Amino acid sequence: MRQKRDDKRTTVEIRHLYKIFGDDPKGALAHVEAGLSKAEILKEHNHVVGLNDINVEVKEGDITVMMGLSGSGKSTLIRHLNRLIEPTAGEVLVDGEDILSYGEEALRRLRREKMSMVFQNFALLPHRTVLENAALAPAVRGVKRADYEGEARKWLDRVGLGGNADQYPSALSGGMQQRVGLARALTSNAPIMLMDEAFSALDPLIRTDMQDLLLELQEELAKTVVFISHDLDEALKLADHLVILKDGYVVQQDEPQAILMNPGDDYIVDFISDINRARVLRVRSVMRPTAQPQPNVAGQVHPEDTLEKVIAISGGETGLRYAVTDDEGRQVGILEMEELVRALVPTGASESGMRARASA
Amino acid sequence: MATYDFVFDALGLRGWCGEASTDTNAPMSMDELLAQSGGGDAPAVSLWELPFPSMDALNDACAAFPQSRELTQGLERGFLNVKDAMSFVLDPVTQPLSWALESSLYGILNTPWWIVIPLLMAITWFVSRSWGLLAFVTLSIAGLAFIDHYDYAMQTLAIIFVCAFICVLIGVPIGIAMSRSDGFQNGAIPVLDMLQTLPPFVYLIPLIFLFSVTEPKLYGIAIILYAIVPVIRLTNLGIRMVDPYVMEAAEAFGMTKRQKLYGVQIPLALPNIMAGVNQTIMMSLAMVVIASLVSAPGLGVLVLRGIRNLELGVGLVAGLGIVILAVILDRVTKASLARINAQQKS
Ligand SMILES: Nc1ncnc2c1ncn2[C@@H]1O[C@H](COP(=O)(O)OP(=O)(O)OP(=O)(O)O)[C@@H](O)[C@H]1O
Ligand SMILES: [Mg+2]
Numbered sequence: 001m002r003q004k005r006d007d008k009r010t011t012v013e014i015r016h017l018y019k020i021f022g023d024d025p026k027g028a029l030a031h032v033e034a035g036l037s038k039a040e041i042l043k044e045h046n047h048v049v050g051l052n053d054i055n056v057e058v059k060e061g062d063i064t065v066m067m068g069l070s071g072s073g074k075s076t077l078i079r080h081l082n083r084l085i086e087p088t089a090g091e092v093l094v095d096g097e098d099i100l101s102y103g104e105e106a107l108r109r110l111r112r113e114k115m116s117m118v119f120q121n122f123a124l125l126p127h128r129t130v131l132e133n134a135a136l137a138p139a140v141r142g143v144k145r146a147d148y149e150g151e152a153r154k155w156l157d158r159v160g161l162g163g164n165a166d167q168y169p170s171a172l173s174g175g176m177q178q179r180v181g182l183a184r185a186l187t188s189n190a191p192i193m194l195m196d197e198a199f200s201a202l203d204p205l206i207r208t209d210m211q212d213l214l215l216e217l218q219e220e221l222a223k224t225v226v227f228i229s230h231d232l233d234e235a236l237k238l239a240d241h242l243v244i245l246k247d248g249y250v251v252q253q254d255e256p257q258a259i260l261m262n263p264g265d266d267y268i269v270d271f272i273s274d275i276n277r278a279r280v281l282r283v284r285s286v287m288r289p290t291a292q293p294q295p296n297v298a299g300q301v302h303p304e305d306t307l308e309k310v311i312a313i314s315g316g317e318t319g320l321r322y323a324v325t326d327d328e329g330r331q332v333g334i335l336e337m338e339e340l341v342r343a344l345v346p347t348g349a350s351e352s353g354m355r356a357r358a359s360a
Numbered sequence: 361m362a363t364y365d366f367v368f369d370a371l372g373l374r375g376w377c378g379e380a381s382t383d384t385n386a387p388m389s390m391d392e393l394l395a396q397s398g399g400g401d402a403p404a405v406s407l408w409e410l411p412f413p414s415m416d417a418l419n420d421a422c423a424a425f426p427q428s429r430e431l432t433q434g435l436e437r438g439f440l441n442v443k444d445a446m447s448f449v450l451d452p453v454t455q456p457l458s459w460a461l462e463s464s465l466y467g468i469l470n471t472p473w474w475i476v477i478p479l480l481m482a483i484t485w486f487v488s489r490s491w492g493l494l495a496f497v498t499l500s501i502a503g504l505a506f507i508d509h510y511d512y513a514m515q516t517l518a519i520i521f522v523c524a525f526i527c528v529l530i531g532v533p534i535g536i537a538m539s540r541s542d543g544f545q546n547g548a549i550p551v552l553d554m555l556q557t558l559p560p561f562v563y564l565i566p567l568i569f570l571f572s573v574t575e576p577k578l579y580g581i582a583i584i585l586y587a588i589v590p591v592i593r594l595t596n597l598g599i600r601m602v603d604p605y606v607m608e609a610a611e612a613f614g615m616t617k618r619q620k621l622y623g624v625q626i627p628l629a630l631p632n633i634m635a636g637v638n639q640t641i642m643m644s645l646a647m648v649v650i651a652s653l654v655s656a657p658g659l660g661v662l663v664l665r666g667i668r669n670l671e672l673g674v675g676l677v678a679g680l681g682i683v684i685l686a687v688i689l690d691r692v693t694k695a696s697l698a699r700i701n702a703q704q705k706s
Contacts, residue, residue, distance in 0.1 A: 082612055111614035123609035127627045127704050140613050168704075188613070 003061060007153070011224045012058035012081060019076055019248075022047030025088040050076040054090070056271045057238040058241075060191075061222040063214075065235040068245030076197050077245070081226060082115045083107055089194040094192070103213045112141055116185035120197035124169040124178040129181050130156065131165040137188030141152065148187070154181040159213065166330060173208035182210075186217070199234065211237055230332030232271065236260075236280045244268060257285040263347065277344050278308040286343045287324045287333035294334050297323040301331060307340055362420035363600050377422035400544055439569065447570055454577045462575035465657065468518040476514065477501055490496060497692070500684045507649050509659070509681050516658030516685060520644045523580060527588040529638045532633065535595025536621070545596065556589045569655065579651035581669075587645045589640035598632025599625045631701050638693040645686055659685070686689030 020028045020041075028047035038049040050237065051073050058064045066074050079085040080092055083099060092099050099110060107315040116137060131149070135298070138148035157161055161181040162206050163173075169177055180184045185193050199207045211234060218225065230236045235242055236256045244254040252264035260281055263269045284303035298320040302311050314320050318341055368377055411417045415428040468476060468491050477498070484497045504513045538545040562583045571578040602625050626633075659678045666675020698701030 084608060108614040108616065111612060113614075117609070117612040119605060120611060121605050123605040125606060125609075125628075136609075136613050140619060142616050167377060173393060184613075194612075343704070 002133045007057035008061065008077065011054075011060045011095060012055045012226070013018055013057075013091075013093040014054050014077075014080070015091040015093070016054045016309060017051055017054040017077075017080060017092065017282055018088045019080065019085065020051035021050055021071075030089055042312050049248045051080070051087070052247070054248075054250055055326075056243055056250065056253065058224060058226055060224050062240040063218060063225040063227055063238050064241045065229055065239035066243045066245060067229050067232065067235040068231060070248075072245040073248040074230070075196055078226055079196050080194075081194055081349070082111050082202075105118075112137065112188075112190075114190050115186040115192045115194060117182045117188040117194040117196070118178070118185050118198040120200055121176070122169070122201075124180055124183045125360075126169055128272075129159060129166050129168060130144075130172070130307065131276055133169060133180050134183040134187050136184050137190070146331060151189075152183070152187050155186040156180075158217070158319055159183045175202050175210065178202060178210060181281070182213070183255045185325050192224045192226070195225060197230065198229050200230065207234070214238065233280075236275070244271070256280070257282055261285050261343070261347065269346065271348050276308075278311060279306055281307045281343060282333055283307070284333070285334045286340050288339070289333040293331060294321065294323065297321055299323075300325045301335060302326070307343065310337075310340060312334065363411060364418055364421040367413075367418070368422045375425045389673050408652070409685070439566065443569055450570060452570075452678040454581060457522075457526065457580045458575055458577040460526075461519060461580050464518040464522050465515055467577075468514045473505060473510060477505075484692055487699070488692055489540070489699065490695055493691055493695055497688050500688055503686065504681055505678065508660075509677070512659045512662060512678070513681055513685060516648055516660070516682075518654060519648050520641060520689070521577075521659060522526065523587060523644045523648075524637070524641045526580075527584055527644070528637055530584075531588045531591035531636070534593050535592045535633075535636075536599060536625075538592070538596040539599035539625075542693075548592075552589050552593060556587055557583075560586055560647055561653075562649075563656055573654055578650070578658075579654050579656035582654070583644050583647040583650050583656075585638045586701070587643040590643065591633070591636035594632045594636030594639075595629065597598040599631030600630070602628045628704075631697060631704070634693070634700055638690065638697060640687065641689050643691055645682065645689060649682060 018029055020032065020044075022028055025047065026219075028041060028045050029050075031041055031045055032049055032052055036044075038052070039046050041049055042207045054065070054077060056066075062158060068074050076085060076224050080087055081094075083092075083102070086294060087100065088089065091265050094110065099107070125136070129137075131152055135145075136207075137150045138151065139145075153162065153165060156165055159182050161176060161179050161183065164172060166174065167178060172180065178201075181198070187193075196325060199210045211272075214225075215238065217223075225289060226309035227235075227238055229238075241253065242256045244251045244257055244259070245269060252259055252268055254262075259268065260272055260275075260277065263272060274353050282303065283305045286307065287303065299313065299322055301313065301322045301324055303326060310322065314322075316338045316339055320337045322335040323331050324331050368374055385453060415431070418425045419427045480501060481498055482495060484494050488494070501510075501513070504510060514531055534548070538548050560582070567578050567582055571581075606624060606628070607620065610620050615623065648656055648658060649663060650659035652658065654665050658683045662678030663675050663682070665671060666673075666678060
């Protein structure tokens with residue numbers, strides 16, 4: 001059963017984070033706080049708003065996906081987590097410690113031991129073999145080759161590159177190179193993994209493979225993953241928690257199913273209008289939660305089943321009703337096929353959403 | 361009367377100029393001399409012949425105004441004044457260069473040829489791993505030795521080895537420093553441009569004053585100043601061209617500055633650095649010929665003899681020897697460059 005979000009430990013906390021690019025970011029910050037839009041600030045003050053009052057909690061063991069269109073500030077945001085970029089204002093806490101107060105040495109320790117990163121363009125070292133690339137993190141820490149080789153080979157095997165250890169990266173295809181990138185992040189044994197559009201440069205089929213590989217690894221390793229994507233299908237597939245960015249601010253963040261069922265504003269409605277809802281929505285989002293047994297149930301379904309699967313089971317009958325039972329066989333809800341069909345039609349923006357915030 | 365009297369009259373500087381300009385005892389300018397030998401007074405100047413208000417022309421009008429020859433003289437005096445202080449510092453600093461040149465010249469000439477030639481062959485093989493190149497180098501050197509140019513060629517080679525080595529030793533760190541600081545780069549580029557565009561003879565003039573002509577460091581410094589530029593430039597360029605994403609990954613995995621430099625930047629810049637070394641070696645060769653004017657030994661001496669005594673054959677054969685050395689050095693360094701490239705791409 002899914003653990004409730006509130007019960008999980010917060011690993012990374014981003015509080016009131018601002019990043020403004022330009023000659024006088026502090027000066028421009030006042031205008032951002034006064035509520036001027038990104039376009040106005042660019043036009044009138046010649047500064048680029050990268051991030052605007054970001055507040056996100058990243059929970060331990062979750063895949064937190066940050067999603068948004070090009071230029072929405074995703075890369076900027078993820079680079080604040082290991083301070084490849086310095087913020088204009090705000091705080092970033094990792095395991096409760098403010099990493100902005102870190103000196104050079106402490107920052108290096110954070111990057112070496114707590115966080116690893118996977119890049120969109122792989123960023124492998126071309127003059128080192130696949131094995132040496134995978135073993136970058138321990139090598140940087142000063143571990144002897146004999147001591148890290150086993151670990152690096154293990155992860156290369158795990159991502160399916162056991163036979164390529166002694167090749168150079170340029171001999172590999174893009175998908176294989178990104179597997180090396182993934183192995184490099186895994187070999188570091190860091191609990192937090194930052195992935196900036198890690199699969200965006202890959203062909204669709206290979207991308208799906210990599211997503212499956214990540215989910216499979218996640219099943220067993222339960223790392224805290226921050227994943228950047230501009231692809232909604234990918235985001236919905238991977239995310240435990242989905243953060244949607246636009247022009248540097250957070251439009252909505254929630255569990256993906258909740259965003260699909262209750263989009264916060266028109267921007268999100270547009271965003272999710274093209275997806276195949278039957279494939280991503282799950283029974284638990286549509287069912288009526290109740291432990292009361294109901295008459296005339298046509299069968300049992302699992303709360304994590306997709307609607308697509310239920311439609312297949314029902315053979316397209318809309319008058320049916322299913323009992324939703326969890327792994328232990330207890331009933332947790334009732335699914336009416338009518339409700340299911342209604343859920344397939346995209347909903348409008350909920351009034352309680354963040355429309356006011358977005359149009360500001 | 362001089363053309364520009366009115367300038368000083370108008371500015372009220374006549375008093376500063378002293379007496380009328382004619383009874384000045386400053387040395388006469390060339391124009392005055394010509395005018396005198398032509399006899400008679402200078403005719404009134406027409407607008408067509410108006411002289412440029414140069415230092416000499418103004419001096420005609422006002423004796424207190426300096427002549428242009430005083431500029432060159434002043435420069436010379438200034439240089440001579442600081443010369444002793446400069447030699448005092450530079451002499452000991454550059455002394456190791458003299459030792460290095462002297463000992464390598466001594467070493468290469470006093471080692472029997474049947475050791476030196478196989479040694480050169482071994483170096484060629486080590487850096488290029490190419491049978492064809494090895495055969496070419498062996499035949500070329502044997503050919504030079506056969507026509508009794510062995511000693512001269514080896515002297516030239518020894519000087520180039522020492523100077524190019526020092527160029528790399530100094531040039532690579534300077535290039536690294538330039539790649540790290542835009543300010544330093546902006547300051548260094550005009551200096552490098554100047555070193556590269558100054559005619560090589562011009563370096564020699566101040567150096568002759570600073571060091572005695574019998575010292576090897578005189579030509580050593582001239583060669584190094586001339587040849588160091590490409591290795592500096594290409595080191596800087598190579599490091600700046602390292603993929604920024606790779607550098608970001610290095611940063612994200614917590615590399616120190618040192619680890620980034622030795623583990624990422626230098627290895628990835630190596631093809632460029634080697635291209636710089638190749639050019640540095642070729643420029644050393646060009647300069648070592650010119651430096652025979654200031655007693656650098658080697659093939660250049662023969663070329664010089666050919667020019668001075670109009671010994672056509674001597675000059676031409678020495679010139680051919682230089683071409684052969686140039687081809688050898690170029691091919692060998694390019695072959696090692698190609699090997700590095702292949703390694704990184706493989
Ligand atoms: N160094 C910089 N200087 C100025 N502006 C910058 C800089 N880096 C990013 N920006 C701006 O900040 C905004 C966010 O950029 P960012 O790269 O984070 O977007 P992104 O969401 O990652 O987009 P993409 O999907 O294209 O990678 C953009 O408007 C960009 O122009
Ligand atoms: Mg990006």
